[in-house]
Amino acid sequence: MTDSPKFSQSRRQFLAGAAVATGAAAAGKFAHAQAAGPDPAIMEMQPWQQYLGAGVDAAPYGVPSPHEAHVVRRNVEWLTADTVSSVNFTPLHELEGIITPNGLCFERHHSGVAEIDPGQHRLMINGLVDNPLVFTMEDLMRFPRENRTYFLECAANTGMEWRGSQLNGVQFTHGMIHNVVYTGVPLRLLLEEAGVRTSGSWILPEGADASGMTRSIPMEKALDDCMVATHMNGERLRPEQGYPLRLVVPGWEGNMWVKWLRRIEVGDAPWHHREETSKYTDLLADGQARRFTWEMDAKSVITNPSPQAPILHGPGPTVLTGVAWSGRGTIPRVDVTLDGGINWHRARMSGPSFDKSMHRFYFEFDWDGRPLLLQSRAHDSTGYVQPTKDQLREVRGLNSIYHNNGIQTWAINERGEAENVEVG
Amino acid sequence: MSKSVEMMKTLTLSTALVVTAAFAFAQENPAPSREGGFGLGRTALPEEVAAWDIDIRPDGQGLPVGSGDVYTGEELYIDYCSACHGDFGEAVGRWPVLAGGFGTLDDEDPHKTIGSYWPYLSTVWDYVHRAMPYGAAQSLEDDEVYAIVAYLMYLNNMVEDDFELSNENFLEMAMPNEDAFFMDDRATTELTVFAGEPCMENCAESIEITARATVLNVTPETAEDASAAPEAMPVAAEAEVVETAAAEPEAPAGPDPELVAAGEALWRQCASCHQIGEGATNRTGPMLNNTYGAPVGSHEGFRYSPAFAEANAAGMVWDDEALSAYLLDPRGFIPGNRMAFRGLRSEDEAAAMIAYIRAEGGDAQ
Numbered sequence: 001m002t003d004s005p006k007f008s009q010s011r012r013q014f015l016a017g018a019a020v021a022t023g024a025a026a027a028g029k030f031a032h033a034q035a036a037g038p039d040p041a042i043m044e045m046q047p048w049q050q051y052l053g054a055g056v057d058a059a060p061y062g063v064p065s066p067h068e069a070h071v072v073r074r075n076v077e078w079l080t081a082d083t084v085s086s087v088n089f090t091p092l093h094e095l096e097g098i099i100t101p102n103g104l105c106f107e108r109h110h111s112g113v114a115e116i117d118p119g120q121h122r123l124m125i126n127g128l129v130d131n132p133l134v135f136t137m138e139d140l141m142r143f144p145r146e147n148r149t150y151f152l153e154c155a156a157n158t159g160m161e162w163r164g165s166q167l168n169g170v171q172f173t174h175g176m177i178h179n180v181v182y183t184g185v186p187l188r189l190l191l192e193e194a195g196v197r198t199s200g201s202w203i204l205p206e207g208a209d210a211s212g213m214t215r216s217i218p219m220e221k222a223l224d225d226c227m228v229a230t231h232m233n234g235e236r237l238r239p240e241q242g243y244p245l246r247l248v249v250p251g252w253e254g255n256m257w258v259k260w261l262r263r264i265e266v267g268d269a270p271w272h273h274r275e276e277t278s279k280y281t282d283l284l285a286d287g288q289a290r291r292f293t294w295e296m297d298a299k300s301v302i303t304n305p306s307p308q309a310p311i312l313h314g315p316g317p318t319v320l321t322g323v324a325w326s327g328r329g330t331i332p333r334v335d336v337t338l339d340g341g342i343n344w345h346r347a348r349m350s351g352p353s354f355d356k357s358m359h360r361f362y363f364e365f366d367w368d369g370r371p372l373l374l375q376s377r378a379h380d381s382t383g384y385v386q387p388t389k390d391q392l393r394e395v396r397g398l399n400s401i402y403h404n405n406g407i408q409t410w411a412i413n414e415r416g417e418a419e420n421v422e423v424g
Numbered sequence: 425m426s427k428s429v430e431m432m433k434t435l436t437l438s439t440a441l442v443v444t445a446a447f448a449f450a451q452e453n454p455a456p457s458r459e460g461g462f463g464l465g466r467t468a469l470p471e472e473v474a475a476w477d478i479d480i481r482p483d484g485q486g487l488p489v490g491s492g493d494v495y496t497g498e499e500l501y502i503d504y505c506s507a508c509h510g511d512f513g514e515a516v517g518r519w520p521v522l523a524g525g526f527g528t529l530d531d532e533d534p535h536k537t538i539g540s541y542w543p544y545l546s547t548v549w550d551y552v553h554r555a556m557p558y559g560a561a562q563s564l565e566d567d568e569v570y571a572i573v574a575y576l577m578y579l580n581n582m583v584e585d586d587f588e589l590s591n592e593n594f595l596e597m598a599m600p601n602e603d604a605f606f607m608d609d610r611a612t613t614e615l616t617v618f619a620g621e622p623c624m625e626n627c628a629e630s631i632e633i634t635a636r637a638t639v640l641n642v643t644p645e646t647a648e649d650a651s652a653a654p655e656a657m658p659v660a661a662e663a664e665v666v667e668t669a670a671a672e673p674e675a676p677a678g679p680d681p682e683l684v685a686a687g688e689a690l691w692r693q694c695a696s697c698h699q700i701g702e703g704a705t706n707r708t709g710p711m712l713n714n715t716y717g718a719p720v721g722s723h724e725g726f727r728y729s730p731a732f733a734e735a736n737a738a739g740m741v742w743d744d745e746a747l748s749a750y751l752l753d754p755r756g757f758i759p760g761n762r763m764a765f766r767g768l769r770s771e772d773e774a775a776a777m778i779a780y781i782r783a784e785g786g787d788a789q
Contacts, residue, residue: 008630076644081508081518082707084696085558111561112692124468124476132468139464144455164635168643186455193461204479210561212554214479263476271481272544274551278536281605287530289541293608297618307637335624340631344624373631377622387618395613399534411633420637 007339007373007423070094073104076172079160084112085211087154089175092301092323093309098149098351098358100178102233107240108154108176110211114260118244121208123190123228127266130195137230137244143185143193146227148250149357151325153177153296155253155280155402161389162398165420170306173408173420177325179358182248184229187222191266200266204273205247208262215256216270217249221294225250228261251327251356252294253402255280285397296327298386299405300334300361300378311416315369322347322376324359329381331359338365340373340409340423341388347376372412373423389422478562480550484595487549491590492571494578500568501575503755504557504764507697507708513537513579516708523579529604539580543602545594548573557764559696679779687780690773693765700784709763712781715742718788720758731760742788747781748774 064071073088080086087108090100107113118137126132154176160166167173191203196219203222207213217226227248230237237243242259249256255275270276270292282290302322305311311318324331330353335344347361361376378386389406411421480486502511510516513523525535534540538548553569555561564572574589577597583589589597637643691700697709704711710723720740721732728736735758740746750757751774753767768774 006630006632074644076642078518078642082696111555111558124473126468126473126477132473133465134468134472135465142464143462146453146455165637166640166642168637172643189455189457189462192457193465195461206476206479210555210559212478212561214554265477265479267481267485269481269483271479271550272547273479274547274555277543277547277605278538278541278551283529283534283536283541285530287534288604288606289529290608290610291605293610295608295610297610297614307643335622340628342626342628342631344622344627373633382615383619384615385618385620385622387614391618395617398532411636421633422635423631424634 007342068094071104073106073175074171076167085110087156087176089171090178091171091308092175092177092303093170093306095303096321096360098179098323098360099233100180100358102180102235102238102241105178105180105232105238105241106154106176108254109209109240110213111209113240114207114209115239116208116244116260121244121262123245123261124263125190125194125266126263127204128197128200128268129191129266130197133190133194135190140185140228140230140245143189145183145185145230147181147183148225148227148248149179149181149352149354150248150250151177151179151296151356151358152254152257153299153325153327155255155293155296158299158404158406158408159401161406161408161420162393162401162404165422168420169308170301170303170408171308174301176254177358179323179325180232181234182227182229183231183234184227184248187226187228187247187264188224190228190264191222194266196266199268202267202270204265204267204271205256205258205261206263206265207242207258208260213255213258213275214271214273215258215275216273217256219266221249221252249294251296253280253296256294280402282396282400282402284400290400293403296325297403297405298324298326298328298331298378298380298384300324300331300376300386301408302336302374302376302410305374305412305416305418306410307418307420310418311367311412314416315367318365318367320347320363320365320374322361324361324376324378325357326378326380326382326384327356328384330355330357331378331380333379334359334361335377335379336361336363337375337377338372341375341407344377367416369414371414373421374410374412374418375407377407390424478550478554480546480553482544482546484546484591487546487591487594488566489591490566490570491588491592492567492569492574493588494571494574494583494585496568497571497573497575497578500564500572503762504560504564505572507762507764508558513576519708522576526581526600529601537580538576539582539600541601543599543605545573545577545597545599548576549594552576559693560764560766563766679783683776683779684783686773686776687778687783690768690777691780693768694777697763697765700781700786702785704785713785714788716747716778716782716786716788718742720746729760729762731758732762744778747778751777 071091071094073090075083075086075088088106090104090106121137123135123140157176158173161173201219203217203219204214205217229246229248230244232241237246242261245261247258247261276291282293284290300322302320304321320336324334334347334349336347337344345363347363349359349361351360353359386405386407392404392406409421409423410418412418508516508519509522513521515521521535521537523537523539525537525540528535528540542548549569552572553564570589574583574587577583578585578587697707698712699705699707700712704713706723706726710726719736720742721728721736748771751768754761754763754765768777
């Protein structure tokens, strides 16, 4: 792809012209296509119309149609030394609505998937508490529980893009996120059960896997909306998502959502462990580093069209869609541009709008077959507006790895193929 | 929580609800606290807390009594860590680098290591003890951790080679980069800037493409195929091939399938370092195709330890007996070899492992 069309004001005039034409079409002047001959899909008997299908005992746990076999998590081999301490990515371009199916939720492990026998699993609360406690899974299921929908985004999502466009697919640039309905016990109830001493101002959740994952979390957050989850999207947590117990830390970076949760220590100071010093600190251009950058900034991305989901149908009615989220609230508004940011349009939000959950947006337009530069820009309920990548670089430099929530651009060419690009 | 506080909370909640009900009615009913608790769970025994509470803090909380010196640390490090992190912390392949990088943090290409970046020594102690060696977590004794941490300090020019680290002098050790960290300041540096009604019309004279992902060409194959020939669905085709291959029945002439299956379950302990089967290559450890019945240390292109080279020169061959002895006690059987693995737990496990290796193409040709 060598063409580099210039997007300018005059071109905008052209697009405006196209919009007028669309208006005419809405008045009912569009002629439908005519078939050259009868469609074999209609004329010929298909096997499924004639012969019996599988019975109810064929798939006790159902799986997607074999025609959807390409809808899978994928990893990028060169990213990590092995696949055990590694990451794979949610295929955002294949999904609709706001909920991520359990089997497609991206994975990031530091020592592989712990396979835990729930009968042998314990949750301990110790440290600055009146009564250090041990809970079995049965104990935990006797506490009142709640159902809440939250996104979980890895702080390194889009981290490969700080220096410019790298990976050609929304799955790889933005796929370290999933959005799930969790069922679990508010952490507040468990801490109340143990009786937090007045000096207890931090907690240290710890995982039972071979990495013994730990993060320091301020008590205020722990008592506010954290939960200890047992179920995701109605069923038990998947092993790769922390079965049988995971900490839910709404709106905060995914690394803190400790999987295979086995212990919570209460203390009076943060622990400064590896995942909050060596990792998950944001190095700025002057060599100084931000620590404890917990909240995920508002972000959005167009999932279709995108490099893995080109426009195959040619000019005419086209559905643009994407997702948006914020660690500080809801997403009341997303703007979309087709010309790289000269003119913006308000996208249509559709689906439930929950606090710190993924939101779905659409923008329908008539594609005229010319190249496009697609972007989306999220506004969250605090008034925060998603910045451009250059705005972020101005503050953070190129080496902060984490928290890249800059506006993503897809270039669409005349054939409808999409590419990850940057514009200026 | 006292009753009045609880009531106030309910009140604020319900007013908040009026505002947000239209958006979030499914999240409206918080699970109630109970005065005096639920009486669920049981008191943790002190020895249970001691068994699990292994975390260390910068102020020394959690640090056990013990000590270790640089020399002891070097020996342990070469045995347990160098296979991945390199003899001098420079790392093998893409495993993490542990040393060097001083003065690079404000460079274009910063190297963040224990020495150049980590703010606290307690983090090194805690992490090595908690998670390393990779695949054999929490296998090191406290004194061994002290010694390895001392050696890591030596590799990072923090101490001389006659240094001994202990719980006594631990808190005197300051890390060079401790003061470079500051609390998240986005509230003042970003949130106020990235706000307000943005431009919606005629926001730029012209826009041009300044960077393209296809130039780098680092996206995994599957995605590129998808954009080049979207109708062909190459990914789906590939997935089907894998499925059919997996569904093919095992050749009946092979070794005991139960034993092989048991070996396969154990292979996870080896997979971080070894590959076997079609397409296997040398990694942290040598690939294990063509191993059973072959001379020790015979895989081309792998940098074996002197101990392995010696065994090879002496004519040692990987027969059942040698393999079993090695896998049960890697360090005892070939002293000085570099396999950072503690050993399998029983003869049965070793037999299963050998059966699996042979079934996967481990026999010498």
